[in-house]
Amino acid sequence: MLQEKVAIVTGSGRGIGAATARLLVGQGYAVCINYRSNRKAAESLRDELEQRGGRVIAVEADVSYENQVVELFNRVDHDLGRVSALVNNAGILLPQMRLDQMDAVRINHLFSSNVTGYFLCCREAVKRMSSLYGGAGGAIVNVSSVASRTGSPGEYIDYAATKGAIDSLTRGLSVEVANEGVRVNAVRPGFIDTQMHADGGEPNRIERLRKAIPMQRGGRVEEIAEAIVWLLSDAASYTTGSFIDLAGGK
Numbered sequence: 429m430l431q432e433k434v435a436i437v438t439g440s441g442r443g444i445g446a447a448t449a450r451l452l453v454g455q456g457y458a459v460c461i462n463y464r465s466n467r468k469a470a471e472s473l474r475d476e477l478e479q480r481g482g483r484v485i486a487v488e489a490d491v492s493y494e495n496q497v498v499e500l501f502n503r504v505d506h507d508l509g510r511v512s513a514l515v516n517n518a519g520i521l522l523p524q525m526r527l528d529q530m531d532a533v534r535i536n537h538l539f540s541s542n543v544t545g546y547f548l549c550c551r552e553a554v555k556r557m558s559s560l561y562g563g564a565g566g567a568i569v570n571v572s573s574v575a576s577r578t579g580s581p582g583e584y585i586d587y588a589a590t591k592g593a594i595d596s597l598t599r600g601l602s603v604e605v606a607n608e609g610v611r612v613n614a615v616r617p618g619f620i621d622t623q624m625h626a627d628g629g630e631p632n633r634i635e636r637l638r639k640a641i642p643m644q645r646g647g648r649v650e651e652i653a654e655a656i657v658w659l660l661s662d663a664a665s666y667t668t669g670s671f672i673d674l675a676g677g678k
Contacts, residue, residue, distance in 0.1 A: 452513070461473055465488075567612075
């Protein structure tokens with residue numbers, strides 16, 4: 429009997445994370461839905477996936493806090509088993525602003541949420557996946573952004589910088605653990621139809637920018653989830669340190 433694969437998807441109460449959790453359950457994974465504050469959405473998704481026959485838990489944790497990340501992984505160890513797949517997806521976007529209007533509180537808040545959390549979750553995953561720690565291997569997918577390439581001038585250069593850090597983390601860690609059975613890759617979504625644009629103060633941002641996208645449309649969360657799940661799968665067994673851009677040609 430094959431051992432059940434166990435996945436943690438951070439920030440998975442909505443959007444890309446929720447779509448990924450749905451797809452992973454369909455692929456036979458046991459899944460931990462992680463959320464920071466929206467308990468109702470996370471538990472609703474958990475109930476939906478359990479009704480489809482999935483083995484699913486919903487765990488509250490703010491991944492920018494080290495103790496909460498440790499508790500998250502310990503809970504998964506206890507309830508689902510050793511993690512074999514991590515999707516680092518949790519992150520925040522603050523209202524559009526030029527750099528000359530930003531203060532350190534905003535910048536530090538973004539980096540602790542969007543960068544520190546990814547590092548901490550990768551650390552805990554490696555300790556469970558790596559052959560160096562007696563693990564059986566595994567795969568990590570970091571959700572970056574096309575903003576790491578474009579810089580998002582005039583809107584979100586602080587957010588873009590956090591995603592640039594995630595690109596560096598992905599490349600460096602992939603080499604660090606390549607011979608320990610752990611693969612590390614990233615997806616870089618572009619203009620995806622999610623609630624995040626409203627968080628940034630412009631719910632209709634995709635419509636404003638649609639004509640600048642070669643494919644002339646925004647992306648769907650399901651399209652991002654498909655790429656994430658492929659990178660986690662055995663079909664991508666020789667893929668590490670790689671990036672898939674999902675931005676309609678942008």
